[in-house]
Amino acid sequence: MIRFENVTKRYRGTKRPALAGVDFEVERGEFVFLVGASGSGKSTCLRLILREDVPTTGRVAVLGRDLRTLANRKVPYFRRHIGSVFQDFRLLSSKTVFQNVAFTLQVTGASRGFIHQAVPEALALVGLDGKEKRMPHELSGGEQQRVAIARALVNRPQVLLADEPTGNLDPGTSVDIMQLLARINAGGTTVVMATHEAGFVDQMQRRVIELRDGEMVRDDVHGGYGDRSSIPQLVPEAARGAAAVAALTAVQEVHRQTESLEPLTAEMLASMKAARASQPDSQATSQQEAPATEQRPTAVGPRTHPIVLPEVDVAELGVADRLGLSDTRNDEEVGPTS
Ligand code: ADP
Numbered sequence: 001m002i003r004f005e006n007v008t009k010r011y012r013g014t015k016r017p018a019l020a021g022v023d024f025e026v027e028r029g030e031f032v033f034l035v036g037a038s039g040s041g042k043s044t045c046l047r048l049i050l051r052e053d054v055p056t057t058g059r060v061a062v063l064g065r066d067l068r069t070l071a072n073r074k075v076p077y078f079r080r081h082i083g084s085v086f087q088d089f090r091l092l093s094s095k096t097v098f099q100n101v102a103f104t105l106q107v108t109g110a111s112r113g114f115i116h117q118a119v120p121e122a123l124a125l126v127g128l129d130g131k132e133k134r135m136p137h138e139l140s141g142g143e144q145q146r147v148a149i150a151r152a153l154v155n156r157p158q159v160l161l162a163d164e165p166t167g168n169l170d171p172g173t174s175v176d177i178m179q180l181l182a183r184i185n186a187g188g189t190t191v192v193m194a195t196h197e198a199g200f201v202d203q204m205q206r207r208v209i210e211l212r213d214g215e216m217v218r219d220d221v222h223g224g225y226g227d228r229s230s231i232p233q234l235v236p237e238a239a240r241g242a243a244a245v246a247a248l249t250a251v252q253e254v255h256r257q258t259e260s261l262e263p264l265t266a267e268m269l270a271s272m273k274a275a276r277a278s279q280p281d282s283q284a285t286s287q288q289e290a291p292a293t294e295q296r297p298t299a300v301g302p303r304t305h306p307i308v309l310p311e312v313d314v315a316e317l318g319v320a321d322r323l324g325l326s327d328t329r330n331d332e333e334v335g336p337t338s
Helices: 042-049 072-079 097-107 112-125 141-153 171-186 198-204 237-258 266-277
Strands: 002-009 019-026 031-035 057-062 082-086 159-163 190-194 207-212 215-220
Touching: 002 042, 019 042, 019 207, 019 215, 031 042, 031 171, 031 198, 042 057, 042 159, 042 190, 082 141, 097 112, 097 141, 112 141, 141 159, 141 171, 159 171, 171 190, 171 198
Parallel strands: 031 190, 031 207, 082 159, 159 190
Antiparallel strands: 002 019, 002 057, 207 215
16 A cells, blocks of 8 residues: 655755665555654655655555555655644634535535535544634634544544544543544544654554664554653653553553454444543643533534635645645546555
8 A cells, every 4th residue: 555665865965865675565545653853854754655745766655555666646646545643733723614624625626515414424434523613713722633533534534544633632632532533543534644643553552563763663563662761851751651651541542342353334433433522631732622511512414504715826825735635627546555
């Protein structure tokens, strides 16, 4: 699904390559952590997967496509098969939650009917049903990241790339987001996540690829974080310990529920909501949470109140390229998808 063959990336004007001789293959449905100190090459890997950049030497193949030979005009269509989530959420501040998620579909020419079905489904998946009309500034950090995840998923991508998705969140909210990513992966989406969150990596025991100065120094099928000396210590040790315990409980629960790797069903969505409802503190740091009396509806399906989609100004979206939205002409399939 994603293959790096002896990939070296040297940025212009730099002495040391950002990546040197990196070789790995990610299979469909895997959850892979990319770890390593700042500057070790994690973001460069993600950029190469998204074809934001090309290797200096070596080959990157994604979804059956050799990205070296992928024509520039096909890149936006290729990117529609890959969802991206970032540390800083990158939502459109002037648009509602619904509009932020709808935007991806709207620009790619999806029908109004499809948008009104797919957006509520994506928001339900991330536990945000009922918040369609909120503006981003009315949401907590964790909720904003959920909107970003819904936006990344609404196209039903085969791969989700997450670059430090919990980097701006408090430990409790980070656990929520990790649970969500684990569930998305359990539904069949391949997830590649660059992170410094050693606690999550240790508890999840998923595949770990470690980079050091651009070289791949480890590829463990069920790995831990490894050397923690380079982890930025922005949170006191005690809080990190608490987060790790919470992460263990949460992630073990996800493992129990998803061992069979079934696709997400309405029942699973309902149980996600129930699990979230039983963690009242998980959004405790929310600055502008909904009133306690506001209950999220449990039904998954199109909403009945009218939601107005705005005219879209593509230039307004700084991440248009990354979302595969920079060219709206003639959609094309990327394939074969392996
Ligand atoms: P990480 O995501 O692990 O922090 P990066 O992939 O961002 O690492 O960076 C790897 C190396 O490449 C670093 O030395 C960084 O300074 C360098 N680098 C990244 N992007 C650029 C760029 N656009 N131009 C020059 N050097 C870059």
